[in-house]
Amino acid sequence: MRRFDADYLEETRRGMWEEVGTLADLELEERERIADVGCGTGELTRVLARESPAEVIGIDADRNLLASAYDHVPVLAGDATRLPLRDGAIDLVTCQALLINLPVPRRAVGEFTRVSSDLVCAIEPDNGGVEVESTVESESALARRAREHYIGGVGTDVTLGADSKDLFEEAGLSDVRTRRYDHETVVKPPYDDAALESAKRKATGEGIESDRETMLEGSLEAGEFDELRAQWREMGREAIGQMQAGEYERVERVPFYVTVGRVDA
Numbered sequence: 001m002r003r004f005d006a007d008y009l010e011e012t013r014r015g016m017w018e019e020v021g022t023l024a025d026l027e028l029e030e031r032e033r034i035a036d037v038g039c040g041t042g043e044l045t046r047v048l049a050r051e052s053p054a055e056v057i058g059i060d061a062d063r064n065l066l067a068s069a070y071d072h073v074p075v076l077a078g079d080a081t082r083l084p085l086r087d088g089a090i091d092l093v094t095c096q097a098l099l100i101n102l103p104v105p106r107r108a109v110g111e112f113t114r115v116s117s118d119l120v121c122a123i124e125p126d127n128g129g130v131e132v133e134s135t136v137e138s139e140s141a142l143a144r145r146a147r148e149h150y151i152g153g154v155g156t157d158v159t160l161g162a163d164s165k166d167l168f169e170e171a172g173l174s175d176v177r178t179r180r181y182d183h184e185t186v187v188k189p190p191y192d193d194a195a196l197e198s199a200k201r202k203a204t205g206e207g208i209e210s211d212r213e214t215m216l217e218g219s220l221e222a223g224e225f226d227e228l229r230a231q232w233r234e235m236g237r238e239a240i241g242q243m244q245a246g247e248y249e250r251v252e253r254v255p256f257y258v259t260v261g262r263v264d265a
Contacts, residue, residue, distance in 0.1 A: 017047045022181040025260040026092060026121055028052035035059055035090045037080050037112065038098030041068040044123070048094065049073050059083065080108040088117040096123040097256075099167070100158045106167050113171045113263055120173055121260045123181075126161025127151060134250045136238045142231055143252075149228075150211055152218030164259040173261030180257055187250040191243055199243060202236025205229045 017023070031054035036045040039058030049056040049072070058075045060066050066075045078084045080098060093112040099105035099122055112120045128151060132143040151158055168176045187195045201207035208229050215225055242248035 017044065020047065020051055022179050022258050023047075023051070025177050025179065025258065026094070026119065028054075028092075031092050033057075033090045034092045034094065035083075035085065035115065037078075037083065037093060037095045037108070038101075039075070040065045042072050042075075044094065044096045046072045054092070081111055083111045083115050085115040087114055090115050091118040092116065092121065093119070094121040094123070097125055098122070099124050099164060100127070100160045101156055103156055105157070105160065105164075106170060109164075109167045109171045109173075113173060116263050119260060119262055120168065120171075121258065122164045122168070123256055123258050124160045124164050125183075125254050125256045126159050127254070128159035129161065129255045131253045132250065133252075134239075135242055135248055136235055136250075138231065138235045139239070139250065142228070142235055145228060146208060146211070146215070146232070149215040149218055149220045149225075153214045153216065153220070155217065161255060162257040162259070164257060168259060168261040171261075172264065174264050176259065176261040178257050178259045180255060183254045183256055185252045185254075187248065189243075189246045189248075191248075196243070199236055199239045199248075203233055203240055204236070205233045208232045 028048065028051045031052045034048050034052060034054045034056045036048060036056065037059045039045045039060050040062075042058050045056060045058040048054070056073050058066065058073050059078045059080075060075070061077065061079050063077055066077060076084060080095070080102065081104075093116045095108070095112070099108060102108055109120070109122070127147065130147060132140045134140055157163075162178050162180070165176050165178050187198075198207070212225060216222060239248050
């Protein structure tokens, strides 16, 4: 399973679920016990606890991430494919951006189905459908190239998105429904610390360098990566220049699919 640190999770999930209409199929007001599996630092877990009267617990295999979630909700260490819960103990099991990081995601869906007495929900992105708009002319194309090479080498299905529906049906879940939710990250003046740090990482090449090994696992050659990194750094320097003039703007849209299925009695 791919792993991430707390800073990465908090940055990529910043601002999600300020509007919770896409979660309507979870019937949160009717829940009694909710388990958020692969909860990470607890962003979704906290939303579930806020929007539902249920007892909510976060579960993750990474104890370091659980330390960040523990301040807000009860947590439990556990593997998504071997949950430390009895059959039917929970009436809603959720996960967010978990299945895309598992080598065999159907095993996790099978576990969710086992421990749920009612609903199972997976909120998964299609990283192949990410869109970037930027005032730096080269940024959109460079982001697309880097993303394609990353997807080619990552080793799990990070484009899963709406295809979670197939996994749900294979697990025997019924009444399977999917809603699309586009998570938008907007950068514009005045720039916050996160935006400034992101531009700096582009200009130094630090951000793309962290993905070097993954990109080289695909079809990208070392020389091609070095050329892409050089172009990436130049793009970052142009972004910083626009920031200094108060002109830089960027919008990134990540399509997420909220898939819900029901456990048959």
